[in-house]
Amino acid sequence: MTEPDRAAPARVAVVYNPIKVDETRVRAAVDAAATNAGIADVLWLSTTVENEGQSQTREALDAGATLVLAAGGDGTVRAVAEALRDQDAALAIVPSGTGNLLARNIGIPLTSLDDACAIAFQGRTRAIDIGIATTTDESGASVDRAFLVMAGLGIDAAMMANARPQLKKRVGWLAYVDAGFRALPKSKKVRVGYSLDGGPTRLAHVSTILVANCGSLPGNIELIPDALVDDGMFDIAILQPKSIFGWLMIWRKVTWENRVLRKSALGQRIIRITDRAVRTELSYLRGSTVRLTVDVLEPFELDGDGVGTVTEVQLTVDPGGLKVRVPNG
Incomplete structure (x- = not known):
């Protein structure tokens, strides 16, 4: 509005x-x-x-x-x-x-x-819209924080935590690429429980789960092209690549298909043909409230900044x- x-x-x-x-x-x-x-x-x-x-x-x-x-x-x-x-x-x-x-x-x-x-x-x-993340740490203490673009748990949060401050100061967002290359070989799937809008809790082993208010990132990445900043909803991206090839499929999806192909009728037909293969690596959900739980402490990030480790996160939208x-x- x-x-x-x-x-x-x-x-x-x-x-x-x-x-x-x-x-x-x-x-x-x-x-x-x-x-x-x-x-x-x-x-x-x-x-x-x-x-x-x-x-x-x-x-x-x-x-x-x-x-x-x-x-x-x-x-x-x-x-x-x-x-x-x-x-x-x-x-x-x-x-x-x-x-x-x-x-x-x-x-x-x-x-x-x-x-x-x-x-x-x-x-x-x-x-x-503005997102509110209520995080709970190992002591059971809860903190409310606002976020504007996206919240993440998994390898993306590890990247934010591992980004070297001096490199970040010199080369900006590329520091996260450096952190990603260092985090990826050591990364393991995170067992996450997630529920949307008070529904049943589902379990997944993910590399990353992102709860987004909007979907454009640096580097010409359209992670979630249908995300709107004023629709009163979160768009959730669940990344579950099974191999390096899976990461390459996701990269192609967010840098080429979402950003370029989907803008034309021919491109959309191509996406429909290839989408089934990538769907097991990258899936999308929507909801106005999201609850995430993990068995052990995991790093968590808001709008590209690490905010510590959590055992549970409750995310809600404040529409407008x-x-x-x-x-x-």
Whole structure:
């Protein structure tokens, strides 16, 4: 759902990660866009190692902000969104970092700081879904966290945990490829119990299970092409490759079939012929609530960031729970 913006925001705040962004460049681009929109006063709040943006966003809301720009990586965006959940204020993204997962799924430019800032101040406001993951660790303690793109358990979470910080800083998303090559030879199937919408629990041995709010990833990967960010549903991808050949089939599916072939009638006919073979390696489900359980502690990730190990995760959709700025048109 998209809402028209009838007036400039009463107060604007920027929550920024000083490690991820060039503060001088970001301030210049934001100030230029703010001036163009007739806004003189912008509140700047820096994240810290101890607080990734939740308390800074709440401070901005207390100061009367109706628009909060998140300038940083996916962790910063997720933290700001968590504090903006079910609030009247809107989130705007100034992309930085390695993945920019939500930005690429809602059409925010990744290579033009000026264009991203222009959308922040003069774009449309769209209500999108936000996911809530309630994780339980070995002590039985539970924590609620928001996520915007996807949650994962299995080899993808191990990749996030194994990504070397210095390499990630130098080469961005390619650091996860390096982590993947290191994790794959040692990976083993995870025995997962999963249930959808309160239904019966099913057991599966998976390499990865992903619960997605939207489906585009870096590297021209369309993991779940039918996922919509505002349909009130999760799309679940279950990866169960039996061999390296199975991984190659999945790779072909998410980089070629989902991204290219499905856009034409001929391509769709080709997919129908080949789809049966890959279906045992990669399957899709849908639901508005998902419960995952594992027998032993397993790593878990949200929007590309490892959040520790879990024994159980309950995931629910908050439909239209977040307002974001998106391009006009």
